Amino acid sequence: MAYRSRRVEAVARKESPGVLWAIQPAEPTTVRASTDIDPAIPLRARNGDTEAFAELVEFFHMRCLRYARYLLGDEEDAEEAVQDTFVRVYDHLDQFRSDARFEPWLFRILANRCRTARERRRRRESLVITGELPAVAADAPQPSLDMLEEVEAALESLPAEQREAFLLRHVEDLSYEDMAVITGVRLSALRMRVKRACDALRTRLQQEM
């Protein structure tokens, strides 16, 4: 893995001395541990164990916040969406099947909450009457930002569907099967969205200089 990173860095520096080389190499682990929680815990929560529910929130809230934050682009909206998500989980735990996996079930609720939040914000923004167009268009070149902000801006420039697919696949590391359950979208359409997202990100990030 270390060898691969070094080689890629060398290639990157040679071919496109732009943003690429500044990105830190990925963590040295190639085998990702399971991201789902111990299956006993949601079942205990379902059976009324309040500590188990608290454990669920503890375990997943960071990832949920991360996803919501990237999807919605706003910290406050993200927190509200995540809070709503867990309250819904609490209300509907009795319907969680004992042989199901908790992670996709949770992300389905989260994805829905985020979609609702986005709808709400769009409706809110469309009601604001502005005398003039926003000074800076969404994808106009920005002054130089730090790396993460660069990447986040690139992410935000994606259409919502592609952003959602990209986050679920590459940041949350979920399988396409799980994603289909979470979003209700066909596998082939999801693959297309992820591909388009990657192409767009690649283009944008390689352009930056």
Place this chain on the structure above:
Amino acid sequence: MTLRRLFLISLASGAAASVAHAQAARLDASADLGLRRAVEREVVAARAIGLPERLLIAKANEGIAKRATPKRITDAVAALGKRLQVARDQLAPNPSEDEIAAGADALYVGVPAPILKKMRAAWPDRSLALPLGVLTELVAKGLPANRAAQVVTDLMARGATNVQLYALAQSVQGDVAAGWAPEAALDLRARGVMSLLPPAPAASAFTNPRRP
């Protein structure tokens, strides 16, 4: 107490909620958190498919009483869970908890699963707890499973009672203790019980190539 305070307290004390259940046995208080969690996992899985969870807790308690390592205990509980499931399936429909437990014991000593099904076919409406126990004990004492199963199911099909099967087991046990070879003892005692039973009907449900 609010949920939040409970959450904070639980973080501090690391206590895990025990799986309390009206009928269930309780896990020994000396079980540490890791073991408790592992056992709860098995218990929850068993409960989800309707298996008697108290048997799993009992197995864990057995391990605790024997000072076994947590790993051995959780392995044993998991293995029992699988046996219970197989026993439940083979003894269908509607096996009682005692039957499931007895079936799991039989599997434990090496009785092949299909034999449980055969026994159920021989006695569809009577509890198999005792016959299974007899078979388990015979096999545990060294009798080949298929031979012992054949004898027991033949006796069952011919109308032997629980009391007679029990007497068979006791006698064989005594004979083996006195130095008899298990197979010889079984053969002899089975004949004894058979001689008390009504003759076999013309068409038997079980084929026995040894019988003329």
Place this chain on the structure above:
Amino acid sequence: MMDAHDELIERVAALLRRRQSPNPRLVARVLDAVDGRPRRWWRSVAWPSAPFTYAASTLAAAGLLIGFLSHEASDAAADRAAMAAPGAQALPVLPVARDARAAALVPVQFTLRDVRASQVALVGDFNGWSQTATLLEPGNEPGTWSVTVPLASGRHVYAFVVDGQQWMADPRAPKARDLDFGRENSVLIVQAP
């Protein structure tokens, strides 16, 4: 099927992934929000020790799978579809007491001679191997201990635990090998006369 291998994307993803930090304020707000909320536990009550019939639970599982995969446009419906459990409540099946005599219990006396013991517990499959449930009582003659326990007909394994720590098989009973933990149990078959 894997996505095309892409170093840049991997790095972008790694970068994005790294940004996650705990937010205890949010956790506390969530827990406050659900505290005292009514829960609909009655819908998922686990019936105690009642074995589901195999057929019913398979059908229920199939029904759940179909419900789980369906997708509906509206928001609330989308959540509901994810959690759909149509008719999945397996009916509780009470254990069938085949043969009334088999259900009858037989009183069995367990005895032990141990002059040095100050406490003797009986542990076995009939009391969940609890070290506190069944203590033997001292007899008139010093060092004798006994207890009588009603047992269901069938095979039982058991042993004694002396003074809360010493595992002891019944010296007067046949042994049963213990493949799980390596310490022999005693075995006993019970049947009503």
